[in-house]
Amino acid sequence: MLLDGIRVIELATYVAAPAAGALLADYGAEVIKVEAAGGDPMRQFFASVGRGDDGQNLVFETDNRGKKSIVVDIASEQGAADMLDLIRSADVFLTNARPASLDRAGLDWETLRKIRPDLIYASFTGYGEKGPEADKPGFDIAAYWARTGLCSLATVKGAEPTQLRTGIGDHTASLALLSGVLGALFHRERTGKGQKVQSSLVRTGVYAGASEHAVQLQLGKIGSTKSRHEAVNPMNNFFRSADDRWIVIVPRQGSGDWPKLLAAAGRPELAADARFDGVRNRRTNAAALVDELDAAFGAMPYDALAEALNRENIIWGPVQSVGQAVRDPQLRAAGCYVPLEDDGSAGSSVIVAGPLDFECIPERPLKRAPRLGEHGDILRASVAGKG
Incomplete structure (x- = not known):
């Protein structure tokens, strides 16, 4: 060996x-x-x-x-x-x-x-x-x-x-x-x-x-860790399904995942909402956007939510307990x-x-x-x- x-x-x-x-x-x-x-x-x-x-x-x-x-x-x-x-x-x-x-x-x-x-x-x-x-x-x-x-x-x-x-x-x-x-x-x-x-x-x-130390060394300060409703990018967040399972969504850089995320949530009309038009507006109105996505994802059972996110090629993962992790077939295969x-x-x-x-x-x-x-x-x- x-x-x-x-x-x-x-x-x-x-x-x-x-x-x-x-x-x-x-x-x-x-x-x-x-x-x-x-x-x-x-x-x-x-x-x-x-x-x-x-x-x-x-x-x-x-x-x-x-x-x-x-x-x-x-x-x-x-x-x-x-x-x-x-x-x-x-x-x-x-x-x-x-x-x-x-x-x-x-x-x-x-x-x-x-x-x-x-x-x-x-x-x-x-x-x-x-x-x-x-x-x-x-x-x-x-x-x-x-x-x-x-x-x-x-x-x-x-x-x-x-x-x-x-x-x-x-x-x-x-x-x-x-x-x-x-x-x-x-x-x-x-x-x-x-x-x-x-x-x-x-x-x-x-x-x-x-990475955070690098920001501190360069700018002399870093932002505080925010709650879900205060997120800098409200799409980059945790959401709960109708059957009480949490997931995390990680959008790619840029705005390409914005319409895909809305499609997965079943809320494509939010793309025309002026509050969420552009990265800056979505950050300014983060709490309102999180509420909208909470309502949408919170109405979907976990399996349906997973299917919708996979269909739109969104990067996401389940928030698992250690008990769930040790039974996860992908972790076993890995x-x-x-x-x-x-x-x-x-x-x-x-x-x-x-x-x-x-x-x-x-x-x-x-x-x-x-x-x-x-x-x-x-x-x-x-x-x-x-x-």
């Missing part, structure tokens, strides 16, 4: 860095998860939200499938030696430990590059490695969502801030870290040289909102969910896939996440031959 023969040592907890490790394992790398005696806190995800242990934790599985686990106390003399043996055997060191703690443990880049000059050192932090908050712990809702302006962008003006659900920023950020590791491996293939790769929640959050290897465990046999497919990697069930310390003896016996 793509990364056959690549060994990754992962010293990371929670979501973003482990998620990058899981994707590397999907692509064929041997990913060794180094855990403290208590294990990654995400092993206790369901217990921490008040649910008992039912023998399965798909949240942990999602970001740790296909890995091996070893327990190492890096603060002890023997644990520190074991850790260095692992790193000598590695191609990639993947970590989200804070820089100061890595320095204290002798696991900083300057130290490890002397031990393994061709090592890829992938460091993930909340707030970057420079500045007064470089060693501050970061979770995605604080660093990625709130700090970078994304929460503000997602909140209608005057409303209370909008929550971020579990791991959304982390999984976005994991792709940045993954791309850095893959790029560094390609660089090493060409030059033989290792290097340090850095990413952070704030860096990824600002990039996720890059590879969003993949089977887990049957190891006799109880529970779901399907897991969320990564966002990339490679032709050289065959479709196959993914291996389950390891039990805490499951591969310790095997790995300790093997690292000397690998180093």
Whole structure:
């Protein structure tokens, strides 16, 4: 497969860095998860939200499938030696430990590059490695969502801030870290040289909102997020069907979709309404136009509305719950969910896939996440031959 023969040592907890490790394992790398005696806190995800242990934790599985686990106390003399043996055997060191703690443990880049000059050192932090908050712990809702302006962008003006659900920023950020590791491996293939790769929640959050940040940098301001009836383009909006299903409509640039949208709504006479003649008038009279479209679409069952929009070649999509998404046949066909290897465990046999497919990697069930310390003896016996 793509990364056959690549060994990754992962010293990371929670979501973003482990998620990058899981994707590397999907692509064929041997990913060794180094855990403290208590294990990654995400092993206790369901217990921490008040649910008992039912023998399965798909949240942990999602970001740790296909890995091996070893327990190492890096603060002890023997644990520190074991850790260095692992790193000598590695191609990639993947970590989200804070820089100061890595320095204290002798696991900083300057130290490890002397031990393994061709090592890829992938460091993930909340707030970057420079500045007064470089060693501050970061979770995605604080660093990625709130700090970078994304929460503000997602909140209608005057409303209370909008929550971020579990791991959304982390999984976005994991792709940045993954791309850095893959790029560094390609660089090493060409030059033989290792290097340090850095990413952070704030860096990824600002990039996720890059278009809005670009407007702010150019104009010194951006518009607030509007309610449906205040939309800059009232056609670019959410509408509800007669059977209480929401959709979103995304008109193309220009006015070409205006008559098509009216035809889909069964209201072609609105094209002659002076209130809606031209982009500027439609914006000025946005509330009235939204009311007209609400009445038209709100009289149509979802299936009829979908048929009408498709007939007019309008770009649109259903607003689905996660429960609807996991049953969506198109999402299944697109590879969003993949089977887990049957190891006799109880529970779901399907897991969320990564966002990339490679032709050289065959479709196959993914291996389950390891039990805490499951591969310790095997790995300790093997690292000397690998180093």
